[in-house]
Amino acid sequence: MNNDSESAISPRLTENLDRIKALYADSYDVVFHHLQCGEKAAAVIYLTGLTDSDQLNQFVLEPALRKMKDQEGGLGALCECLPVSSFAKAATLDQLIMEIGNGNPVLLMEDEDQALSFSLAKWEKRSITEPEAESVVRGPREGFVETLIDNVSLIRRKLKTPALKMKSMRIGRYSQTEVVIAYLNDIVDPALIKEIEARLGRIDVDGILESGNIEELIEDNPYSPFPQMQTTERPDVVAANLLEGRAAVLVEGTPIVLVMPTSIFTFLHSPEDYYQRYYIGSAIRWLRYLFSLIALIGPSFYVAVVTFHQEMIPTTLLLNMTKSREQIPFPALVEALLMEITFEALREAGVRLPKQIGSAVSIVGALVIGQAAIAAGLVSSPMVMVVAITGIASFLIPHFTLGITIRLLRFPMMLLAGTLGFFGLMMGFALILTHLFSLRSFGVPYTSFATVTHWNQLKDVSVRAPFWKMNRRPKTGFWNRYRQGSHQRPGPPDGGNKT
Amino acid sequence: MRLLRKFGMTCFLLCILPLIGGCWDRTEVNDLGLIMAAGLDLAENGNVELSVQVFTPNQSSGEGGSNSLMGGGSGGNNSIIVQSATGTDFADAAAKLQEQMPRKVFWGHGEVFIFGEKLARQGILNQMDFIFRHPQPRERAYVFVSKGDAKEILKIIPKVERDVAETLREMAILPFGMGVSLKDLSEMLTGRSKAAVVPLVDKRVEPEGNTFPYITGAAVLKDGKLTGTFGDKVKRETQLIRNKLKRTNVTFPVSGNRGKDEGMMTVRIVKGRTSLIPVIRGHSWSIIVRFDAEASILQNETRVNVTKPQELRGVEEQLNKEIEKRVAETFRLIQRETGADIFGASDAFWRKYPKVWLKEQRRWDEIFPNVNVRTESRVKILSPGFSGKSYK
Structure with missing residues (x-):
């Protein structure tokens, strides 16, 4: 950064303009508009695409030209007669450049060592739509958009307390991306905020284009395959997390918000668990736990059993399996890898293609995988079933980031199972578990809810306890422990004793 | 840097080593x-003939396996073949x-x-050693002794179940099937009495051409050698004494008030429980077989009004007498014919008189045939069934 003497705005207008022009050389979208403001020369500088030029004309230029015609006085007088709600004074050239970059027009005047910037930025943006990656049957339909200020307002609308803090900072040498740390002052651990600020502060990169860039630069274990921050595009999820003492990092230009710290169970929970009745929420959670296990070890378990532990298969099933494997030229491991890789390829093809063509892919996939592969004698029918169930299981994981991790880990597990049988499977499983237990997310153990002995912590992991049971916050903090009054359990008047 | 690369390379190689x-x-x-399923028979020169049922996947689905999608077709009978090999013992035959x-x-x-009758008479302990020493065979597998050659039983192609193995296994599970697993057998043969009872399986040919294996009775083994085969009745009564009979049907004659035989009655016995109560008085060893159970009437061919409790008492008495008679007969028959304590009487004596047992256990084979037996049946008829009086 420049030092003050270089950066300060000089009272001579032309000098300032020359310096800014030099900075913005070869930029056709920067407009320098000269005007005579009363007796003084002035200039308005803005970026055409980012500034609302109508409002600029109506509320800045017109009053400046008309009212200042016969008046003396500089910026102070001008400020008083401008019908613009939000403007700021800038004293340095760097501030000026930043305002211009944000789309705010700035006004420089002869003999003034300050400049005015008006909040008249306006650009094309997407309207708020339903989040596609995290859809729910019951729950709010709004999702974050690419505009930071809209995202901030979405959270503000859910949490109206002044305790909701939004700390802003800029990251990226060239992109100068605005990043906001959101948290609830009374609930969050101040050390966590300090840690987040420190980690964000040491980022020194060219540009931040998505929150994924930030995630990779601030996570605890950069080599882990597991996501260490929750990502969401739902304001209600962020609000719920803030209420539980976590913090969120919003990044300009992406609808994906980071929430930290997190545990592995968060990735297996869906916001809808909290909106449906708690029996359903609990049952579906267990279903997810079971199927995420299947997604991880389904094919490897099958491979291990078929190649090493045939005595484990019920006799009748084994007879049928022997029959269907009779014509298969490959070992079960190769068969499994073949099918799994094909399945992953089909899934990837379906994701990247436009929706209309995507359905064609699934038809081809169903035919190729389901029928033709068996008919051609490449794979056996039990294997197709195992792969199909595993595929379904991996889609049951509500958060894509964990789902893709588990899908990836499935392959080394298959190799282990196909070469060492259950021994290998257990080895891989132990390895993953050890890693999970050693992992931390912003200092909080990744499996924290599974390891604490207190039942209170398990209420929201082993089941989804009813709200009137969850009086304490799940976080580790020792202050502001109770999130609601006791006796929240509803019931008929007189406790139902009325006869 | 080079060191690091070397280290990484070593790690990588170590990682793929197990693979x-x-x-x-x-x-x-x-x-x-x-x-x-496997059957063992005695061959010439003291050799052993091992016959096995091997599963052969249906080759008809070979043209492309389109029907393997449907589960490989039904488990047809033709997918089982019987193959034999002869060797000096089980292991040798298995290798052949x-x-x-x-x-x-x-x-x-x-x-x-399945052990063939001839081989069983010679002794099965040596062959069982292989089954237990080999890691693969299951202790839960069922053991049978066949009347005639085991191979003949294995060759049967049953109509109802997939194969003989499945048929016999299912039959053994049934309450009257007397299923004896390898584990049970080894426990019996190594127990105090060194005697075992194993279901006896035979082949039955119906005139219509339906052939099937079935459990005809019990084979009694003493010191691993077959000492006698008995029929269906003995099998049931043996099961009763061994406290393995939870439910059964008993048909018995009922005589009326004037001493006139009024006809037969059948009851269904449930919750059967047998206890052996040993008594030693001086040199006389005796055992009381007590049978407690509940019963309900299944068929009534007499004029007894089973809905009246006072009339039922008389019936109960006759039922108990009948059971006591049959049980005592069976016990004495086994004592006389085989001298093998298959009922666990030795365990009962050992539990109650451990010191006497310790002294006398070597003489058990002499004592057992002379043990006095008394039977006490206490079956209560609780229900007349779903009907009232008989049609007479």
């Missing part, structure tokens, strides 16, 4: 010769069998072992 070694041991299911087969012999799914 390289492991593939060596894998066996695909279609490389296995699945043994469903492996030489005959392109696939790896796999005992893990063999659920039935």
Whole structure:
């Protein structure tokens, strides 16, 4: 950064303009508009695409030209007669450049060592739509958009307390991306905020284009395959997390918000668990736990059993399996890898293609995988079933980031199972578990809810306890422990004793 | 930097090392010769003939396996073949069998072992050693002794179940089936009495051409040698004394008030429980077999009004007398014919008189045939069934 003497705005207008022009050389979208403001020369500088030029004309230029015609006085007088709600004074050239970059027009005047910037930025943006990656049957339909200020307002609308803090900072040498740390002052651990600020502060990169860039630069274990921050595009999820003492990092230009710290169970929970009745929420959670296990070890378990532990298969099933494997030229491991890789390829093809063509892919996939592969004698029918169930299981994981991790880990597990049988499977499983237990997310153990002995912590992991049971916050903090009054359990008047 | 790369390379090689070694041991299911059942017979010169039922996947689905999508067709009877090999003992015969087969012999799914009558008379302990020492055969597999050659039983193609192994296994599970697993057998043979009872299986040919194996009775083994085979009734009564009979049907004659035989009645016995109560008085050893159960009437051919409790008491008495008679007969028959304590009487004596037992256990084989037996049946008829008076 420049030092003050270089950066300060000089009272001579032309000098300032020359310096800014030099900075913005070869930029056709920067407009320098000269005007005579009363007796003084002035200039308005803005970026055409980012500034609302109508409002600029109506509320800045017109009053400046008309009212200042016969008046003396500089910026102070001008400020008083401008019908613009939000403007700021800038004293340095760097501030000026930043305002211009944000789309705010700035006004420089002869003999003034300050400049005015008006909040008249306006650009094309997407309207708020339903989040596609995290859809729910019951729950709010709004999702974050690419505009930071809209995202901030979405959270503000859910949490109206002044305790909701939004700390802003800029990251990226060239992109100068605005990043906001959101948290609830009374609930969050101040050390966590300090840690987040420190980690964000040491980022020194060219540009931040998505929150994924930030995630990779601030996570605890950069080599882990597991996501260490929750990502969401739902304001209600962020609000719920803030209420539980976590913090969120919003990044300009992406609808994906980071929430930290997190545990592995968060990735297996869906916001809808909290909106449906708690029996359903609990049952579906267990279903997810079971199927995420299947997604991880389904094919490897099958491979291990078929190649090493045939005595484990019920006799009748084994007879049928022997029959269907009779014509298969490959070992079960190769068969499994073949099918799994094909399945992953089909899934990837379906994701990247436009929706209309995507359905064609699934038809081809169903035919190729389901029928033709068996008919051609490449794979056996039990294997197709195992792969199909595993595929379904991996889609049951509500958060894509964990789902893709588990899908990836499935392959080394298959190799282990196909070469060492259950021994290998257990080895891989132990390895993953050890890693999970050693992992931390912003200092909080990744499996924290599974390891604490207190039942209170398990209420929201082993089941989804009813709200009137969850009086304490799940976080580790020792202050502001109770999130609601006791006796929240509803019931008929007189406790139902009325006869 | 170079050191780091070397270290990384070593780590990588170490990581893939198990992967390289492991593939060596894998066996695909279609490389296995699945043994469903095995039978052992005595061959010439004291050799042993091992016959096995091997599962052969249906070759008809070979044209492309389109029907393997449907589950490989139904488990047709033709997918089982019987193959035999002769050797000096079980292990030798098994090795010879492996030489005959392109696939790896796999005992893990063999659920039935049948010993031929002749071999059983000579002794099965030596052959059982192989079954227990080999890692694959299951202790849960059922053991049978066949009337005649075991091979003949294995060759049967039953109509109802998939194969003989499945038929026998299902029959053994039934309450009157007297299922004896390898584990049970070894426990009996190594127990205090060194006597065992194993279901006796025979082949039955119906005139219509339906052939099936069935359990005809009980085979009694003493010191691993077959000492006697008995019929259906003895089998049931033996099960009763061994406290293995929870439910059964008993048909008995009922005589009326004027001493006139009024006809037969059948009751269904449930919650059967037998206890052996040993008594030693001086040199006389005796045992009381007590049977407690509840019963309900299943068929009434007499004029007894079973809905009246006072009339039922008389029936109950006659039922108990009948059971006591049959049980005592069976006990004495086994005592006389085999001298094998298959009822666990030795355990009962050992529990109650451990010191006397310790002194006398060597003489048990002499004592047992002379043990006095008294039976006490206490069956209560609780229900007349779903009907009232009889039609008479």
